Amino acid sequence: MQRPLAMDWPRDAVARRVADQFMWGTALMVAPLVDGADDREVGHVGYDTVRQSVMSKAKQSMDQSQARIKKQSKAWTNHRL
Numbered sequence: 001m002q003r004p005l006a007m008d009w010p011r012d013a014v015a016r017r018v019a020d021q022f023m024w025g026t027a028l029m030v031a032p033l034v035d036g037a038d039d040r041e042v043g044h045v046g047y048d049t050v051r052q053s054v055m056s057k058a059k060q061s062m063d064q065s066q067a068r069i070k071k072q073s074k075a076w077t078n079h080r081l
Contacts (some may be wrong), residue, residue, distance in 0.1 A: 001025065026057070 001002065003023050007014035021031035031042045 002030075006028070 001024075005018050005021065005023060006012070008023055009015040020034065021029060024030050029042075031040065033040055
C-alpha cells in the first residue's frame with residue numbers, strides 16, 4: 001500500500017511536512033527525483049521512531065497469531081470431547 005509518511009508517523013513533524021515522498025508497503029520509503037533533478041534532500045524519521053513502529057507492528061502480529069492459535073486449539077479440544 002502506498003501512503004504518505006505521516007500515516008505511519010503522525011507525531012513526527014518532518015513526516016507531516018514531507019509531501020514528495022511516501023512509504024510503499026511496510027518498509028520501503030520512496031523519494032523520487034522530480035523535475036529533472038540529479039539529487040535531492042530526503043526527509044526521514046528517526047531510527048527510534050522506525051524501530052518502535054516495527055516492534056509495535058511485530059508485537060501486534062504475534063498477538064493476533066497467538067489468539068488464532070488459542071482459538072483453533074480450543075475448537076480442536078472441544079471437537080474431540
